[in-house]
Amino acid sequence: MFQLTEEEFKPLMSQIVTSNATERKTGRGGIRKLPYAFTEQGVAMLSSVLKSIQIIFKILKELVAKDAKPTAREPIGFVVPKKK
Template sequence: MEDFNQTDNQRIVEKIYLIRGIKVMLDKDLAEMYGTIPIRLRQQVSRNKERFPEHFMFQLNEQEVGDMVSQNVIPSRQSLGGALPYVFSEHGILMLANVIKSQQAIAMSIKIIEVFIKFREMLISQKDLLLKFEQLEKLIIQHDDDIHVIFQTLKQLIQQESEPREPIGFKIKS
């Protein structure tokens, strides 16, 4: 099996897109990584349709392809091979390794799944950081309110006119 490095991880990350709220990879990118051609990958998928429910794999529509091209994610529609591409979620990618069955496909699937797992871990740590920031913000706001009250009270004390006060202490009767 091939030894993968940080460059491979970066290459995988660059091929992951967010479509319909799901992180997916294009069939042409997966075919390249698995050492096959997109039409062969699609043939294998069509022979095993029952393994690929909608949340594992779906075909992009014209609007989604147009959006990807207009956002310069894909250089042109031609680079997609002239057809509406299929995209695969993390689960679909894992299932592809069972369908393609080459050693390269198995190794790449494992590597891709590891990248997806790192994404989830980063998301969880970001949520933890966000929660801590929110707690800190609430604390700062509370302190700001307290400091504001202290300054208001000090201003009131300074602005009060000093009235003559009766001296305190022992009084001598005269």
């Protein structure tokens, strides 16, 4: 994640409907600080974190639905590999 420069932000201002630069400098309305952006790799990393958080919530919901602690013999809603 990095903060955009004024040069990088100017072309985006018209696309995201922001106040002009003079309003930003005087502190009246608009964006007071330059926005942050993600690199392509940063977006990929963030999406993997968010997916793992969603999986954790699914597991917790299953545990609450069962209203008991899981045991070694009871799967809690996701695939358990078969023993050979």
